[in-house]
Amino acid sequence: MTMRDFGSGSAGVPTLELKSPSPATGPDELGAAHVRGRPKVPNAHCFASDGKTMLFLVDHGAIFELAAPLAAALEPAMDCADRARVDHLLAGAALNPLPLPEEATLEAVPMHAISLAVAEKCNLGCTYCYAQQGSFGGAAKNMTLEVARTAIDRLLMDAGPGSKVSLTFLGGEPLANFETLRLATFHAREQAEAADIKIAFSLTTNGTLLSPSHCAFFEQHRFCVTVSLDGAGEVHDALRPYKSGRGSYHDIVTRLKPWLRAPERRCEVRARVTVTPRNLCLPETLAALMELGFASVQFSPMLFAPSGASEMQAADLAVLLEQMIACGETFERRLEEGRWYPWANVISTLQKIHRYRREAYPCGAGGGYLGVSAEGGLYACHRFVNDEQGKMGNIRDGVDSTRQAAWLAHRNVHRQEPCRECWARYLCSGGCHHEAIHRGRPACDYIRGWLDYCLGLYTRLLKRQPPLLDRILGDFPG
Numbered sequence: 001m002t003m004r005d006f007g008s009g010s011a012g013v014p015t016l017e018l019k020s021p022s023p024a025t026g027p028d029e030l031g032a033a034h035v036r037g038r039p040k041v042p043n044a045h046c047f048a049s050d051g052k053t054m055l056f057l058v059d060h061g062a063i064f065e066l067a068a069p070l071a072a073a074l075e076p077a078m079d080c081a082d083r084a085r086v087d088h089l090l091a092g093a094a095l096n097p098l099p100l101p102e103e104a105t106l107e108a109v110p111m112h113a114i115s116l117a118v119a120e121k122c123n124l125g126c127t128y129c130y131a132q133q134g135s136f137g138g139a140a141k142n143m144t145l146e147v148a149r150t151a152i153d154r155l156l157m158d159a160g161p162g163s164k165v166s167l168t169f170l171g172g173e174p175l176a177n178f179e180t181l182r183l184a185t186f187h188a189r190e191q192a193e194a195a196d197i198k199i200a201f202s203l204t205t206n207g208t209l210l211s212p213s214h215c216a217f218f219e220q221h222r223f224c225v226t227v228s229l230d231g232a233g234e235v236h237d238a239l240r241p242y243k244s245g246r247g248s249y250h251d252i253v254t255r256l257k258p259w260l261r262a263p264e265r266r267c268e269v270r271a272r273v274t275v276t277p278r279n280l281c282l283p284e285t286l287a288a289l290m291e292l293g294f295a296s297v298q299f300s301p302m303l304f305a306p307s308g309a310s311e312m313q314a315a316d317l318a319v320l321l322e323q324m325i326a327c328g329e330t331f332e333r334r335l336e337e338g339r340w341y342p343w344a345n346v347i348s349t350l351q352k353i354h355r356y357r358r359e360a361y362p363c364g365a366g367g368g369y370l371g372v373s374a375e376g377g378l379y380a381c382h383r384f385v386n387d388e389q390g391k392m393g394n395i396r397d398g399v400d401s402t403r404q405a406a407w408l409a410h411r412n413v414h415r416q417e418p419c420r421e422c423w424a425r426y427l428c429s430g431g432c433h434h435e436a437i438h439r440g441r442p443a444c445d446y447i448r449g450w451l452d453y454c455l456g457l458y459t460r461l462l463k464r465q466p467p468l469l470d471r472i473l474g475d476f477p478g
Contacts, residue, residue, distance in 0.1 A: 037424065037448025040078040041086050045423040046071070049456040050463070056455055058423050059100045061356030063459060103360050106408045108401055109367035111158040113166035115382040116151060116184065118143045119177040120374045124206050125243040128276060128305040130383050130434070138386060142177040143374040148184035151372045151395045152191065161196040168202045170371075170382050175209040185221055204228065204272070206240065207252035215259045215267075224268040227256065231279045232288035239278060239310070253292065260293035268295045270344070275301045275320060276310035282323040283330065286343060298344035299324070301446070303432070304439040311439070317446040325453050332457060335468060347472065349454040350461075352427050354473050360414060362429035366392065366407040370399070380407060383434040390434070424448050 037045070045056045046066070053071035055064045066074065070093055077085035090096040121140035122129070152167065159165050167188050169181050185201060192199040202224040218225055229252065230239040237247025260269060271294040273285055282299060289297045301312045301320055312320065327343060334341040361367065365381035372378060373385045376395040384390025392407070393400040413419045413430040418441075422428070428447050430436060461469040 037450075037452035038445060039418070039422045039424070039448070040081050041083050042421045042423060042425075043083075044078070044086060044090070045452070045455075046075055046078055047452045047455045049459040054455065054459055055095075056423070057095075057097070058426065059358070060097055061353075061358075061426075063455070064095065065459075100358065102414050103358055106361075106367060106412075107405045108399075109364075109404075109408070111155055111368060111370060111399065112164070113168070113364060113369040114151060114155050115168040115170045115369075115371045116143060116148055116174075117171060117372060117374050117382065117385050118148065118169050118174045118180050118184070119172040120385075121176055122171055122173040122206070123176065123208060123242060124173070124240055124248060125245070126240050127307055128239070128274065128302050128310040130304070130306065140172075141374045143180055143372075145180050145183050147372075147374065147376045147395065148180055149187050150376065152184060152188045154395045154398065156188075156191055156195055156197060159195070159197050162198075164198045164200070165192070166200045166202065166369075168204070168382075170204050173206055173209065174203060175205055175214060178209075178214065182217060185217075189221065200224070202226070206248070207256055208242075208248050210252075210255040210259075212258070219266050222266055224270070226270045226272050227252070227294075228274065229271050229289060230274055230276075231281065231285045235279050235281065235285070239274070239276060256292070270295055271297045273297065273299045275299050275312070277312060277316045278310060280316065280319050280323060282320070283326050286327050286330075290341070294342075296342040296344040296347075298348075301443060303435040303443055312443070314442065314445075317443055321446050321449045324450055328453060328457060332460070335461070335465070335472070346454065346457070349427075349451065350458055350469075351473055353455060353458045354469075356426070358426045359429045360412045360426075361408075362413075362431055362433070365433050366390070366404060366411060380433060383432075389437055418444070422448070424451050427451050 037047075039045075043058050045058065047054050047056065053066045053068075053075065055066050055074070056062075057064075070089065074086065074089050077089060087096060119142050120138070121142070155165055155167065167185075169184075174181055181203075188199055188201075201221050203218065204226040205228070207227045207229070228240070229249070230236045233249055234247070236249040240249075241247055256269075259265065259267075271289045271292075273279070273282075273289070275282070279285065286297055286299075301317065302310050303312055305311055324345065328346050331341045331343050331346050363369065363381070365384075369381060370378045370392055371380070371382040371385050371390075372395060377386070378392040378394055378399060379385050379387065380390035380392055390407075391400075392403055409415070411430070411433055413425050416430045416436070419425050419428070419430045422444070424447065428451070431441060431443070431447065435441075458469075
């Protein structure tokens, strides 16, 4: 049974009986939330939902409810990482499908999305910024229109008629170079239409420079706009001040409110929160940003900063998981009350479970998605701009196929440790490449704990309200 079948069916979750009972051995403890998801065997994972023990099969993405005798035998075997015993019990329950072969490593991927660092500079002084306060460690600079146009032409060159591509404007602060952004958008629209290619535009901004004319432009071209906000009021101001030290929250909200409250807004305007040890107040932040009227809110933990400032440590990640689960419980209550709660983290995770695929890469970085520096360099993603470890070529000569092939081979989840033996490997796919390369994987317990919770949430929603779950997963952008 595939996850898609499970997600769309109405019969509920099949219950597995123990056909060859054996006495349970070993400890039977779930532990705290932040260690509950720790890997025990690579092919399966047990989790709880509505007081029942559920089984997730990694290769096939299937979920089953375990009868009590089988759960009592299986969980201790998993706690002891007894792979042979686990396989024996699953075979006794007529549930021991052959493992699927590893997906082949990609060698080359046509480009279908780019981000332009149109302004390698910023007016804020966020100490944790991956772009080192906008300049990526170099001199502040703007991307020229010539570079932007050449990058766009390179993107469209790889795409055939009827295909879809994405163009994102980033920084630094992209609105610091709005004229290039504006003219580049016109160029991209014109060239894409001439080639019968569909193009989607997006932007990430700190919001401090946003004007009514900007909003009108983004509405005209149906941009998806993400605004970086790290909390409400003083919480945000402590993390994202102007370079002078003055807080930026009031200015951002003043500029955003008319747009967020516009009755016929065509743009998707989202909020993104970088979570650090200094703003671990997720339920309050989520409520405040929802109240402002954002189409969705997403939390992203700070795992690597070039300065080392505000990086999340193990204790911080444990608190983060507790607060994420608290937000998830709010999400679940709102759904039961028939109210929409557009929290991106939980919805995107439910989508991954529902549309389960054996994903060998966490994103398109280094493959179909590349970041473009102000000077026209091609990099694995926007976070690798001006970083030799992610260098992929340049817009004039195109992608360096040798570098790309080496990147895709090395970054495949089956080549990563400890990912190869982790039950969450196809839901996490090894995590952000930039963070893993520069800091390792300090958040594995947090990620697995969150996935464990979301598996439980998914099965509860499926049992209680399958039509609602299908509508939610279908309506929210993936």
